[in-house]
Amino acid sequence: MKSFLKTCTSIVLVSIFGFIGCKHSMVISRVDYSQSIESVLTPNQNGMVEDVQHGLKFNVKPLQYIETQDTSSVTTDQIRYIRGAEGFYYITAPNYKNVYVMAPEKDKLKLQKKINVSDSGITKPAFNQRSSYIQLLDRSSGNSWKLNAEGIQKEKSQMANNEVN
Amino acid sequence: MKYRISILSFIFLLSAAGASLAQTSQSDYEIQKDFKQHYKQLKNKFDTVSSPDKVRALMDSIKVFDGHYQSHYELLNKALYPETYNQKMDELKQTSVKTLDRLETINQKTQKMQELQKQLTTYEKNLQQLNQHADSLKQAMQKSVQNEKRLSSMVRNYRKSLEKRDDLIMAFIDSTVVAYQQMDISKMQNLENVDNPEKLKSNGDALKMIHNISQENLQILKKNSGNLRLQDYMRMSKVENQFQNMWNRLGDKITEVYNGKNADQLASEIDKNISEWNKALKNQTLATLNDTLQSNGINLKEFDSPKSLYSSLNLYLDGKIKLSKKNASEAYQDYKRFQKFWNKIEIQWSSNFADAGLITQNQMASIDQKVDMWAENAKPASSNHVLAYLLGASVLLAVALGVMLIRERKSNNKG
Numbered sequence: 001m002k003s004f005l006k007t008c009t010s011i012v013l014v015s016i017f018g019f020i021g022c023k024h025s026m027v028i029s030r031v032d033y034s035q036s037i038e039s040v041l042t043p044n045q046n047g048m049v050e051d052v053q054h055g056l057k058f059n060v061k062p063l064q065y066i067e068t069q070d071t072s073s074v075t076t077d078q079i080r081y082i083r084g085a086e087g088f089y090y091i092t093a094p095n096y097k098n099v100y101v102m103a104p105e106k107d108k109l110k111l112q113k114k115i116n117v118s119d120s121g122i123t124k125p126a127f128n129q130r131s132s133y134i135q136l137l138d139r140s141s142g143n144s145w146k147l148n149a150e151g152i153q154k155e156k157s158q159m160a161n162n163e164v165n
Numbered sequence: 166m167k168y169r170i171s172i173l174s175f176i177f178l179l180s181a182a183g184a185s186l187a188q189t190s191q192s193d194y195e196i197q198k199d200f201k202q203h204y205k206q207l208k209n210k211f212d213t214v215s216s217p218d219k220v221r222a223l224m225d226s227i228k229v230f231d232g233h234y235q236s237h238y239e240l241l242n243k244a245l246y247p248e249t250y251n252q253k254m255d256e257l258k259q260t261s262v263k264t265l266d267r268l269e270t271i272n273q274k275t276q277k278m279q280e281l282q283k284q285l286t287t288y289e290k291n292l293q294q295l296n297q298h299a300d301s302l303k304q305a306m307q308k309s310v311q312n313e314k315r316l317s318s319m320v321r322n323y324r325k326s327l328e329k330r331d332d333l334i335m336a337f338i339d340s341t342v343v344a345y346q347q348m349d350i351s352k353m354q355n356l357e358n359v360d361n362p363e364k365l366k367s368n369g370d371a372l373k374m375i376h377n378i379s380q381e382n383l384q385i386l387k388k389n390s391g392n393l394r395l396q397d398y399m400r401m402s403k404v405e406n407q408f409q410n411m412w413n414r415l416g417d418k419i420t421e422v423y424n425g426k427n428a429d430q431l432a433s434e435i436d437k438n439i440s441e442w443n444k445a446l447k448n449q450t451l452a453t454l455n456d457t458l459q460s461n462g463i464n465l466k467e468f469d470s471p472k473s474l475y476s477s478l479n480l481y482l483d484g485k486i487k488l489s490k491k492n493a494s495e496a497y498q499d500y501k502r503f504q505k506f507w508n509k510i511e512i513q514w515s516s517n518f519a520d521a522g523l524i525t526q527n528q529m530a531s532i533d534q535k536v537d538m539w540a541e542n543a544k545p546a547s548s549n550h551v552l553a554y555l556l557g558a559s560v561l562l563a564v565a566l567g568v569m570l571i572r573e574r575k576s577n578n579k580g
Contacts, residue, residue, distance in 0.1 A: 036243035038194050080194075126192030142190045 033087035038127040040080050047074045054083075058109055060093070066114070067096050082127035082134055088112055088149050090134050095121040099136060101149050115152045117145065196237050197244035203230060207257060211264045217272055220265040227257055320392045327385065327397065331404045334378055338411045341371055345415040372423040375412065376431045379438035382408075386445045395457050398450040399514045402521040405446055409439050447471070447521060454523075462502050471523045475532075482535040489542035500543035507536055 039056075041049035047061040060079050061071045068075060081091040089102040089109060098116050102109035117125075117136065124139035127147075134147040135155070146153045191199075207223065207230060214220050231254055234241060241250040382405070393401075412435060420432040451469060458465050465481045468474040485503070489496040510518060511533065518524045524532070 036193075036240070037197055038192065040194055126194060128193045137190045137192050139190060139192060139195070144190055 031087070032085045033083050034085040034129050035083040036129050038080050038082040038129075040078060042077055043074050043079055045074060047071070049079050051081075056081075056089075063091060063093070063096075063100055066100075067093075067098065080125060080127060082129060084129075084134050084148070085132075086149060090127055090136075090147060092117075092122070092125050092127075092136075094123055094125060096125070097121045099125075099147060099152070101147075112149055113151070115147065117152060193237075193240050193244075196234075197241060200234050200237070200241055200244070204253060204257065208260065211257075211260050214264060214268065217265055217268045220261060220268055224258075224261050224265070227254075227261060230257075323389070323392065324394075324397055327389075327393075328400065331400055334382075334404055335407060337374070337378070338407050341375075341419070342411050342415060345371075345418045372419050372428060372431050372435075373425070375419065376435050376438070378408070379435050379442060383438050383442045383445065386442065386449060390449050390452070393449070393453065395450070395453050395514075398446065398453055399517040399521075402446055402450065402517050405439075405442055406520040409443065412436075412439060447523070450521060450523065458506070461506050463499075463506060475524060475528050478532055479535070482532065482539060486535065486539045486542060489539055496539075497543050500539055504536065504540070507532070 035054060039051045039054060041051055043049045043060050047059045047064065048057065049060055050057040060074070060076070063079075064075060065071050076093040076095070079091065079093050081089050083089050087104065089100075089104065091100045091102060092098065097118055097120070098114050100111060101113040101115060103112040104110075122136075122138045122140075126137040126139055128135040128137060130146075136145040136147050136152070138144070144155045146155055207227065210223055211220070214223060234250070238250050241253075245253055382401075386401070416432060416435070420428050423431070425431070448469075451471075451474060454474070455465075455467060463481070466477040468477045481503075485496050485499055489500070511529070515526075515529055518529070519526055
């Protein structure tokens with residue numbers, strides 16, 4: 001009787017798991033979303049930017065609000081973004097203090113992480129796609145950082161240079 | 166020069182970009198943007214470049230360009246997708262080669278064109294010179310025509326003046342003849358001691374004048390052999406004849422009353438002049454007659470004396486008469502021409518010819534007969550033939566009508 005119960009239980013469990021397994025959609029793993037070259041976009045007067053090449057369109061005002069607490073008018077003429085291998089969008093603009101890591105969702109970009117780079121802001125930021133990370137570059141100073149969804153790290157060569165200086 | 170500076174500045178910009186890349190960090194975005202921008206600039210330069218040397222300079226700058234961006238090969242492959250960096254560079258190199266070919270061809274064509282242009286300029290110059298030459302020739306021709314007109318007008322005037330002069334000489338001859346015929350020499354000699362000097366002085370000029378006239382006439386003949394026509398010679402021969410007659414008749418008288426010392430010498434010179442005048446007049450008249458006959462299409466055997474003129478005329482007429490007998494229509498035009506010429510001689514100048522001793526009256530009558538004979542044979546027979554045919558046809562018609570009439574009567578009688 002015990003063994004019968006065990007057998008029945010195991011059959012039920014296998015059936016349940018099998019049922020659950022049949023309901024799951026197909027998944028393709030190890031997808032690389034990396035965008036080889038960053039996109040540089042100019043917002044319109046409403047703050048909308050559109051990247052025709054990569055099929056992305058969004059409003060920059062929420063980002064601007066976090067930076068300046070002002071959305072009365074668009075204060076930047078350039079938005080730079082790049083997509084990392086894991087699929088997050090790294091967005092910033094000249095003189096922004098932060099890099100915004102945004103996760104794409106249905107009809108929205110959700111803030112994954114706000115990475116503070118400099119309190120004074122980077123005057124000439126740029127993103128480069130590197131093999132395992134996103135490189136943030138300050139073109140005016142030549143400083144560069146390694147970025148990922150977890151955080152920021154100043155690049156070694158820069159650190160060495162700084163130490164020499 | 167400007168272009169070289171532009172290319173140098175381009176290379177300098179590339180180097181500067183490279184240097185800045187080395188010194189400060191350049192984003193991938195900027196690298197691909199710069200690449201595209203420089204690529205476009207280079208491509209545009211190939212579109213606007215105008216000489217093979219400049220293309221070669223640009224080819225050098227492609228090498229620099231390639232050297233500069235070769236290190237970003239992978240990045241640019243991504244940025245240029247679906248094209249690749251190598252494709253873009255090959256395209257640029259091909260463009261440079263094609264442009265070089267095109268410009269070298271254009272250069273060659275331009276050189277050829279310039280050579281042709283030079284040739285054309287030379288031809289134009291030559292043509293201009295030829296035109297100028299032609300113009301000057303035209304002018305010279307016009308001048309020559311004008312001169313010819315003037316000359317012919319002068320000749321015409323000269324001939325008129327000669328005619329007047331001859332009239333004057335004739336008048337002089339008439340007056341001299343009248344004056345000297347009425348003069349009684351013996352009576353004059355008796356009056357010699359009274360007022361002879363005055364009379365002799367006034368009359369004595371005649372010998373001098375006759376001498377001058379004879380001399381001048383001889384000179385005129387010698388100098389103007391080409392300008393005178395047959396009618397001039399005819400008139401002159403008349404004057405010469407009258408002059409000679411006058412001199413023959415009154416020469417002694419005129420010499421006798423001459424007051425000068427060299428009267429006999431003048432008289433002998435007048436004799437000589439008249440003789441030469443006569444001879445020259447005869448020769449030149451014959452020569453002009455020869456020319457006149459030739460120009461009228463009458464081909465006589467050439468003659469240089471009255472005797473040879475007569476024999477030449479006879480020979481010509483005999484030949485033509487013979488020809489006319491064989492083929493009348495062929496010689497008819499010749500006959501018309503000769504008749505026209507001969508009529509003029511016969512009507513206008515027969516006495517002149519006789520007086521000048523060119524043709525005697527008998528000879529002229531003989532030639533006249535031969536001309537008549539020629540006329541008989543030279544008339545075209547075609548009209549006679551037509552008349553004969555018409556006559557024959559009318560006779561046949563009359564006979565046919567007669568026969569028909571007789572038959573009709575006979576049939577009526579039977580009925």
